[in-house]
Amino acid sequence: xxxxxxxxxxxxxxxxxxxxxxxxxxxxxxxxxxxxxxxxxxxxxxxxxxxxxxxxxxxxxxxxxxxxxxxxxxxxxxxxxxxxxxxxxxxxxxxxxxxxxxxxxxxxxxxxxx
Amino acid sequence: xxxxxxxxxxxxxxxxxxxxxxxxxxxxxxxxxxxxxxxxxxxxxxxxxxxxxxxxxxxxxxxxxxxxxxxxxxxxxxxxxxxxxxxxxxxxxxxxxxxxxxxxxxxxxxxxxx
Numbered sequence: 180x181x182x183x184x185x186x187x188x189x190x191x192x193x194x195x196x197x198x199x200x201x202x203x204x205x206x207x208x209x210x211x212x213x214x215x216x217x218x219x220x221x222x223x224x225x226x227x228x229x230x231x232x233x234x235x236x237x238x239x240x241x242x243x244x245x246x247x248x249x250x251x252x253x254x255x256x257x258x259x260x261x262x263x264x265x266x267x268x269x270x271x272x273x274x275x276x277x278x279x280x281x282x283x284x285x286x287x288x289x290x291x292x293x
Numbered sequence: 294x295x296x297x298x299x300x301x302x303x304x305x306x307x308x309x310x311x312x313x314x315x316x317x318x319x320x321x322x323x324x325x326x327x328x329x330x331x332x333x334x335x336x337x338x339x340x341x342x343x344x345x346x347x348x349x350x351x352x353x354x355x356x357x358x359x360x361x362x363x364x365x366x367x368x369x370x371x372x373x374x375x376x377x378x379x380x381x382x383x384x385x386x387x388x389x390x391x392x393x394x395x396x397x398x399x400x401x402x403x404x405x406x407x
Binding site: 183212214216222223224226229231270272278279280281282283284285286 | 393398
C-alpha cells in the first residue's frame with residue numbers, strides 16, 4: 180500500500196522568501212508518480228508540479244520546484260519568492276503504477292505574511 | 294473551457310435521504326474519480342472508473358454507489374445518507390495510462406447531512 184506523509188500541519192513564510200513543504204512517501208513499487216496540488220480557501224484543487232520516479236532531474240514549474248530524493252523517499256515542494264497569493268493548503272499525492280489511483284497526504288497550510 | 298463540472302455545489306440532506314452528485318468532463322478523458330475531503334484527512338478515493346463501462350472501489354466505498362453513464366459523466370449516489378457522509382466531494386478526471394498527467398478536479402460539492 181502507498182502512503183504519503185506531510186508532517187507540517189501549518190507553515191508561515193515572509194513574502195518574497197522561499198519555503199519548503201515536506202513530503203515523504205512509502206511504496207514498494209518501482210514506478211510511481213508524485214504530484215503537488217494547491218487548494219486555496221475557495222476550495223478548488225490546482226495542479227502544481229509532477230515528478231516521475233524515473234525522472235533523473237528535479238521537476239520545476241515557474242516558482243515551484245520539487246526536491247526529489249528517491250533514496251530518502253522524499254518529494255519536497257520548494258516555493259521561491261513567496262507571494263500573498265501562495266497562502267493555501269498544499270497537498271502531496273502519489274499515483275500508483277497502474278495510473279489509476281492517487282493517494283493524498285493530509286496537507287500543509289501555508290500562510291504568507293507581509 | 295469548463296473542464297470538470299460538478300453539481301450541485303452545496304446540498305443539505307436529512308439522515309436517510311438519497312442523493313446523486315453529478316460530474317461531467319469535457320476533456321475527453323477516459324478515467325474519472327470521486328473523492329471525499331474531510332478536515333485533517335486529505336482526499337480519499339471513494340470510487341473510480343478507469344474507462345467507460347468500468348467502475349472500481351477505492352479506499353472508502355461503503356455507503357456509496359457510482360454510475361459511469363458515458364465517457365463524459367460519472368455520478369455518485371448516496372442511497373441512505375448518514376451524518377458520517379458530511380464532507381466535501383470532489384470529482385476528477387485524467388487520461389488513462391498517462392502516469393505523468395495530473396488529475397483535473399471539479400470545484401467540489403459541500404454536502405451536509407443532518
